[in-house]
Amino acid sequence: MTIPFLNPGAQTPPLRSELLAAMTSVLDRGHFILGPEVSALEQEVAAFCGAGHGIGVNSGSDALTLALKSLGIGPGDEVITTPFTYIAPAESILQVGAKPVFADIDPRLFTIDAADVARRITPRTRAILPVHLFGQAAPLAELIPLCERHGLEMVEDCAQAIGATWNGRGLAGFGRVGCLSFYPTKNLGADGDGGMMLTGDAALAKRLRMLRVHGIERRYHHDLHGYNSRLDEMQAAILRVKLPRLRAWNDRRAEIAARYTAGLAGLPVETPVVGPGNTHVWHVYAILSDRRDALQKHLESTGVPTLVYYPVPLHLQKCNADGGWKEGDFPVAEAVSRRIQPLPMYPELTDVQVDHVIAAIRSFFG
Numbered sequence: 001m002t003i004p005f006l007n008p009g010a011q012t013p014p015l016r017s018e019l020l021a022a023m024t025s026v027l028d029r030g031h032f033i034l035g036p037e038v039s040a041l042e043q044e045v046a047a048f049c050g051a052g053h054g055i056g057v058n059s060g061s062d063a064l065t066l067a068l069k070s071l072g073i074g075p076g077d078e079v080i081t082t083p084f085t086y087i088a089p090a091e092s093i094l095q096v097g098a099k100p101v102f103a104d105i106d107p108r109l110f111t112i113d114a115a116d117v118a119r120r121i122t123p124r125t126r127a128i129l130p131v132h133l134f135g136q137a138a139p140l141a142e143l144i145p146l147c148e149r150h151g152l153e154m155v156e157d158c159a160q161a162i163g164a165t166w167n168g169r170g171l172a173g174f175g176r177v178g179c180l181s182f183y184p185t186k187n188l189g190a191d192g193d194g195g196m197m198l199t200g201d202a203a204l205a206k207r208l209r210m211l212r213v214h215g216i217e218r219r220y221h222h223d224l225h226g227y228n229s230r231l232d233e234m235q236a237a238i239l240r241v242k243l244p245r246l247r248a249w250n251d252r253r254a255e256i257a258a259r260y261t262a263g264l265a266g267l268p269v270e271t272p273v274v275g276p277g278n279t280h281v282w283h284v285y286a287i288l289s290d291r292r293d294a295l296q297k298h299l300e301s302t303g304v305p306t307l308v309y310y311p312v313p314l315h316l317q318k319c320n321a322d323g324g325w326k327e328g329d330f331p332v333a334e335a336v337s338r339r340i341q342p343l344p345m346y347p348e349l350t351d352v353q354v355d356h357v358i359a360a361i362r363s364f365f366g
């Protein structure tokens with residue numbers, strides 16, 4: 001048995017006829033960019049997340065950049081974020097001309113450590129950009145009061161956490177802007193690129209809408225310097241077919257996570273922990289092991305090829321070499337990068353496949 005680590009195509013067969021009908025209607029309408037499908041998706045996703053306004057863009061990365069830009073963050077400003085995530089949040093800070101300031105992470109939750117964030121606030125700090133990593137919230141109980149006390153903006157990176165909640169409320173509704181990615185392997189994945197910004201602030205929503213299309217409100221009248229970051233109708237139509245399934249898909253991910261955790265009990269690995277007040281949508285299920293590299297090789301040899309998120313924390317990435325960071329600056333993120341091992345996680349995994357992964361890990365530890 002070989003178990004694909006990621007399998008975004010697996011959701012197509014049961015949805016094939018609905019997807020084809022949705023795509024055909026876009027072709028027949030002949031309106032391909034920012035049309036009725038995008039408007040409808042924006043409302044549906046905003047309602048799903050419990051956030052006021054949705055603004056579709058062409059990626060989660062652009063959603064972050066436009067969110068920072070819309071808040072007037074730029075040269076001379078510092079934005080505090082995590083070094084243990086995908087590169088996009090740090091890149092978005094650099095792209096608006098601001099400086100990313102990293103804070104270390106929690107060793108079991110993998111999200112940013114609020115106490116370390118507090119230590120890194122300076123007079124130049126304008127915003128905190130927490131990442132709701134792997135499917136659960138960063139420590140909002142501490143981050144929200146920190147922002148209030150210091151007059152900081154918060155931009156939430158919800159790329160991995162659509163549908164997750166903290167204290168019963170959907171993520172993306174706590175900061176000034178919440179940002180989603182519809183990259184195909186995300187919990188709600190397009191069949192191409194896509195992203196969305198969510199905000200409860202109508203004036204900010206208007207500004208974000210202008211920024212995504214060259215700063216226009218009226219065609220050929222450019223009030224702001226903006227971007228070309230439009231969501232296309234085909235992806236929006238596809239996402240509208242998938243969105244009604246998202247809750248069930250997230251529930252299935254939770255079942256798989258529970259099966260892994262029960263199956264791995266008693267082994268010398270650390271299984272994931274859910275933070276206080278969080279519901280988790282299990283974008284990633286990752287264990288920690290002191291023998292990660294050998295475990296990964298063993299898994300591969302038993303038909304379970306894997307990827308490691310994230311093998312190199314952002315402060316040690318080559319592209320950030322001029323940032324002045326060095327090994328040892330964020331010891332928790334560095335240790336987690338050496339020990340973390342994600343396991344296959346998508347709703348179409350069968351119990352038999354999950355049990356195969358568990359058995360492979362058990363056999364490694366004898």
Ligand SMILES: Cc1ncc(COP(=O)(O)O)c(C=O)c1O
Pocket residue numbers: 059060061062085086088089131157159160180181182183193194195
């Ligand atoms: C945490 C996080 N933020 C941002 C992004 C960027 O999203 P996109 O690939 O849609 O640009 C991703 C993933 O791709 C992500 O995992």
